[in-house]
Amino acid sequence: MSKKYLFFGSERYTIGIMRPIEAAIKSRGDSVAWFFGGPGAEDLDANDVLLETVADVKEWNPIAVITPNNTVPHFFPGVKVQTFHGFDAGKPRHIYIRGFFDLYCTTGPADTRAFSALAKKLQYFSVVETGWPKLDYFLQNTPKEIPPLKNPPVILYHSTFSPSWSAAEILYEQVKKLSSTGKWKWIVTLHPKMNAETIAKYKSLESENLHFANNDNILELFPLADVMCSDTSSALSEFLLTRKPVVTFKNRRPGPQLIDIKATDQFESAIEYALSRPPKLMQAINHFAEELHPYRDGKSAERILDAIDNFIATGSKNPRKKPLNLWRKFKLCKSLGHWEL
Numbered sequence: 551m552s553k554k555y556l557f558f559g560s561e562r563y564t565i566g567i568m569r570p571i572e573a574a575i576k577s578r579g580d581s582v583a584w585f586f587g588g589p590g591a592e593d594l595d596a597n598d599v600l601l602e603t604v605a606d607v608k609e610w611n612p613i614a615v616i617t618p619n620n621t622v623p624h625f626f627p628g629v630k631v632q633t634f635h636g637f638d639a640g641k642p643r644h645i646y647i648r649g650f651f652d653l654y655c656t657t658g659p660a661d662t663r664a665f666s667a668l669a670k671k672l673q674y675f676s677v678v679e680t681g682w683p684k685l686d687y688f689l690q691n692t693p694k695e696i697p698p699l700k701n702p703p704v705i706l707y708h709s710t711f712s713p714s715w716s717a718a719e720i721l722y723e724q725v726k727k728l729s730s731t732g733k734w735k736w737i738v739t740l741h742p743k744m745n746a747e748t749i750a751k752y753k754s755l756e757s758e759n760l761h762f763a764n765n766d767n768i769l770e771l772f773p774l775a776d777v778m779c780s781d782t783s784s785a786l787s788e789f790l791l792t793r794k795p796v797v798t799f800k801n802r803r804p805g806p807q808l809i810d811i812k813a814t815d816q817f818e819s820a821i822e823y824a825l826s827r828p829p830k831l832m833q834a835i836n837h838f839a840e841e842l843h844p845y846r847d848g849k850s851a852e853r854i855l856d857a858i859d860n861f862i863a864t865g866s867k868n869p870r871k872k873p874l875n876l877w878r879k880f881k882l883c884k885s886l887g888h889w890e891l
Contacts (some may be wrong), residue, residue, distance in 0.1 A: 681850030
């Protein structure tokens with residue numbers, strides 16, 4: 551009998567994360583539909599099944615609701631499964647339980663340890679390490695060995711949008727100066743929520759040495775670059791999975807896997823150091839990647855479906871019931887215009 555699944559999203563990034571799971575579901579002869587409580591539905595393809603009402607979802611009756619969101623409608627049928635929408639970049643509330651999920655599918659040992667400790671304490675959710683499905687297509691096409699430096703080397707600059715974490719304005723003059731020398735090629739991509747003035751400033755730097763990229767999926771840019779420069783963005787963790795160096799400015803959680811600088815005049819020398827690929831740094835990057843996401847086979851989506859099957863096969867129950875969670879449920883109901891606490 552064919553199984554039915556539901557993807558729930560409230561942001562456009564949902565689609566890119568869910569597509570590998572969709573492919574895995576369909577390869578097994580099963581079906582999937584989508585429901586959005588925010589933007590994203592407009593980006594679906596014509597052949598995608600979009601459910602627009604709660605009644606539609608209940609009629610669809612999925613065995614599992616899978617989402618990268620931090621919340622999920624508690625009144626939807628099926629096991630509630632979180633796949634995460636990014637890696638832990640040192641920002642608040644990554645390791646944070648909101649009382650909505652039956653099953654967390656973690657990305658690697660670091661998150662697995664943290665969530666498993668909470669599962670043991672709280673006992674109303676389960677944890678299975680699967681890897682992150684968003685990376686499946688990328689990892690299937692990523693060489694296991696680091697390619698040699700390009701000639702000239704290519705620097706990818708990316709910044710998060712949060713004013714308290716972003717270095718885009720601080721490093722603008724450095725990027726402007728260094729891109730004018732022609733010593734390196736530059737690709738600049740900024741978070742889509744970055745303020746328009748900053749985006750316009752960087753776009754104005756476009757030249758034969760600097761390309762401003764508008765790619766929705768930053769992963770497409772990773773094979774083009776030898777080094778990434780950033781601040782406190784989860785994208786830098788994704789880049790480190792290529793085993794190539796990252797230079798950061800005042801990162802909130804610096805470690806040996808990063809070349810973190812505190813002053814703008816250190817920027818150029820930090821990039822030069824990164825391009826030299828010193829053994830100690832490369833070893834630290836590899837250790838970090840193994841802790842964050844050791845899977846390089848591009849089969850995380852398959853592992854997620856297996857985890858759901860196993861959870862259902864064992865009775866779809868955790869030792870304790872989820873908390874009442876009334877305030878969060880109230881806010882979610884209000885956002886969807888459906889009242890069912």
